[in-house]
Amino acid sequence: MAKNQSYYFSHDINASNDPKIAAMISELGMISYAWWWILIEKLAAADDYKLPLKKYTFVALDNELRMDNEQILTSVQQVFNKNQHVLEQNSMCSFCSFLLIYLLIHDYELLDCDDEYFWSPSLIRRFEFKKVKEETIREKRRLAGLKSAESRKAKKQNLTHVQQNLTHVQQNQLIKEKKRKENNIERDTRAREDENLLSMFENEEVKNKPIYELYMKSIGVVSPTIKERLDDLVESYGKERVIVAINTTADNGGNSIKYVETVTAGNLKQEVQKDFGASKCNSNARSVSRKNSRKDEDVDWEEEYQRVHGKK
Structure with missing residues (x-):
């Protein structure tokens, strides 16, 4: 001891x-x-x-x-x-x-x-008892310290998780804010492009302006390249056919100038086929009429009359 x-x-x-x-x-x-x-x-x-x-x-x-x-x-x-x-x-x-x-x-x-x-046996017993009591107290304090340390660790971990979650939320907010700014920039850019296109139409004498405005309203932005292709369609097929093609493209969910060109060419082809069919029918009718005329010339109408009325 x-x-x-x-x-x-x-x-x-x-x-x-x-x-x-x-x-x-x-x-x-x-x-x-x-x-x-x-x-x-x-x-x-x-x-x-x-x-x-x-x-x-x-x-x-x-x-x-x-x-x-x-x-x-x-x-x-x-x-x-x-x-x-x-x-x-x-x-x-x-x-x-x-x-x-x-x-x-x-x-x-x-x-x-x-x-x-x-x-002194009594003195030794008292100190032994005191020693056991002190060791018991130390053990309780040690366990309480461990428990307290675990509690602090758990609180620290929870705080870390909260901070991490807060960081994730902040990051998501930053991402959303960045995306919103990018969308605003893109929208402003498109608006400026539209203004530039319209101003381009206003700064010169534009004969196909209604076509451009209809295309922008129904399909999308009119770039200089699209403007040239629309001009070619109007020159080749006429304004009316191009307007019909743009409306048909919008109704069918199309969103490109190529779609408009395909519809315009298809409509013209249908018109040509329809006209060709009508012409053929007229030609056949005229041929039958001519045949009937020749038959009429060969019939003896006097004899036919007598036969029908039973006089012959």
């Missing part, structure tokens, strides 16, 4: 009522009660709460307890009578503290000893 590092030890408030203590006070006087507690303090400060059975121990104790021979001899006259053999056999019997320790061990059983040390 390591040397005691405490500055106090437990003391029963009714220690003087202990029968052993009472017997000591009764035989040795009230001064023995002071000697007893001074001795306990020395034991509490010693390594392993034990003092050696050595001459230097009793020299020091005589000095600490301030015991003189006359006082101790007077107080323990009866002890001398009972323990003459101890006094005769022990060279340390001249020390008052030695005699006191002997009485505390053998007569009052307040101390215990072996061949090397003497000690």
Whole structure:
């Protein structure tokens, strides 16, 4: 056991009522009660709460307890009578503290000893109990510290997650804001392009302006290239056919100049086929009429009349 590092030890408030203590006070006087507690303090400060059975121990104790021979001899006259053999056999019997320790061990059983040390069993039990109690408290504090550390770690992790989530939200907001700005820029760019195209139409004499405006309204932006292709369609097929083709393209979900060109060419082809069919029908009708005319020329209408009316 390591040397005691405490500055106090437990003391029963009714220690003087202990029968052993009472017997000591009764035989040795009230001064023995002071000697007893001074001795306990020395034991509490010693390594392993034990003092050696050595001459230097009793020299020091005589000095600490301030015991003189006359006082101790007077107080323990009866002890001398009972323990003459101890006094005769022990060279340390001249020390008052030695005699006191002997009485505390053998007569009052307040101390215990072996061949090397003497000690207080009660004092050792109290310090053992105190040690266990302190270890229990330390263990509880250690567990509480671990729990507190885990709680702080969990809070820190939660805070980290919140910060990360907040960062994600902020990033999403930044992305949305960036996309919104890009859309605004694109819309403004398209508006400027439309204004530029319209201003381009206004800055010169534009004969196909209604075609361009209809295309922009129904299909999309009129670029210089699209403008040229629309001009070619008008020149090749006429404004009316191009207007019909643009409306047909919009109705069918088309969104390109190529679609308009295809529709325009298809409409013209249908017109040509229709006209060709009508011409063929007219030609056939004229041919039948000519045949019937020739038949009429060959018929003898006088004879036919007589046959029909039964005169022949």
